[in-house]
Amino acid sequence: MASGVFTDNQTMYEYGKNYFLHGDGRGAIENFIYKNYTESGTGKILSQGQEAGRDQNHATLDIALLGVVMQQGYNQGDDLFATLGNASLHAYEYVGKYNVGYHVPYTWYNSYEGNQTVMSEIGRYKHRPGFELVFSHYNDIKVLDASWTGMYRDQTNGNSTAGVEGGGGDYENTSGGFDHLGYGTLLYRLSS
Template identity: 40%
Template sequence: MSRTSPHRQLQQTEQNTEHNTELSRRGLLRTAGGLGAALALGGGATFAASTADAAPSTFTHPGMLHNWGDINRAKVRVAAGNDPWLSGWNKLVANSHSQSTWVARPQSIVYRGSGTSNNYTILYNDIAAAYQNALRWQIGGTTANADCAAAICNAWANTLTSIQGTTDANLAAGIYGWQFANVGELLRGYAGFDLNKFKQMMLNVFYPMNHAFLRDHNFACITNYWANWDLCNMASIMAIGILCDDGAKYDEAVNYFKTGAGNGSIQHAVPFLYTNVDGYDLGQWQESGRDQGHCMMGMGQMGALCEMAWNQGDDLYSYDSRRFFKGAQYVAKYNIGQNVPFTTYTWGSGQNCAQNSQTVVSSASRGLVRPVWAMLHFHYNGRLSWNDQYISDMYYNLVGTEGGGGDYGSTSGGFDQLGFGTLMYAK
């Protein structure tokens, strides 16, 4: 199967970058399952439309949550003192994790779900610090922040050997896998960062757990695990594939998103669709009958997966007739205080697939604020000009300028996303 590059090289000016990003979005053609013909674009540029599951022959770097256009736009806008970018920057520099004085605390074994041995809080705090320092370097140009981010990554790459605990270890490998890989992508090329050693950590510690979970789900009933378990592991595999220029891993994540058996694949994550509800199409999120906190987490995990794919030329955001968009609108509508339809959700749990049912949407954690909405709003409305009424209301009227890890409490839920979407995605 031949593979074609999804992009021309992004230019490091805001105007050229936005233009080229739109021209290169060949992935828009992939939502119907792929086309075999070539697509001719303006200015004589021609791109071959490849099959739906083909990774690029040459990966775009940086090309995970942020491309050069995102970084340059933030840099230019912050320097000019323009809002909302400046407000997003101020959130970043005020966060204690973004200070160049942060000192890493690497662990040889990370435990999650193992009672008194739990130390995964150290890992997610260090990742947040590394990410925020890397952002400060990319946007502000301060080498002290780059040195700090590199020191954190190097320390963990030279120390971490495994992630253990209960089955919650699979969550740690997934969430912190894609987050850590994103830091490595931002530091790619920095002299003080040992990229090869970092890749080995991602390939030897995180990826095997991600792959094994999607393959066998701890030998439980396929519907036992909620959507977020699959999603974070899919995102980690995709991020590691991009970091390591590994097309097979990238394809593994994309293919699971489209056709995977577990609850993280798109048709299982959004199992029920509703047409023209108060003028909008909606999709019931898989965890809607559980609680809204995990629905918010789902927006962040699937959003990260879709954004990384978009920056490599694949449009998962719109795949299957905008299914994720409909799911995000559903979650947003309910969490801004409006009513949504609900279809009884039934699933099997454990190893014997014991039957369970949820008959109503859950109000637990309704209206919870998490920094996951800017990415969705500025994609669907900013890039595509779609009417995202409920997502927009969620972002502007409830969440506001987005911070990151450390701004939303000290427990793991406040670190399930890297955040700072206002700074990095406003358009």
């Protein structure tokens, strides 16, 4: 999608967008969401993604990159955030809730690495950019409850010296620290 936008190639852009919406692999939103749960007390949908049992480094990475793809579409006039009844919000809420310290339900997942029978605690409480973008979209533009996403965003921002979402390299000095551009507070913050 990004290459299609950058080169002004509508065919390439549409190919990426259609894969996101209806592709065969886990990069397609309807395959990325593995299981939906209803949160007790709120009725909010929380959606388990494919990496929840692998480690939280990848669970938060998938979510952060999902936000970038949806924003690319939104900038082109395609509201990918609304896909499948705001499915990505439900996935962000699931990951956000778990990574600020709360329990979430989990269903075992069979991956190419084998059966992931439990929710992984590896990488839990680490910070990754990418939640500012999605919180701003769902909370401020769509006015939907994105409270767990906001909590994770606030926790991440609170751990930076400036109190804002940092960029690549601000979170780790390994490849994981450079997986996502970041700077979401500067680029996407709509409310205080």
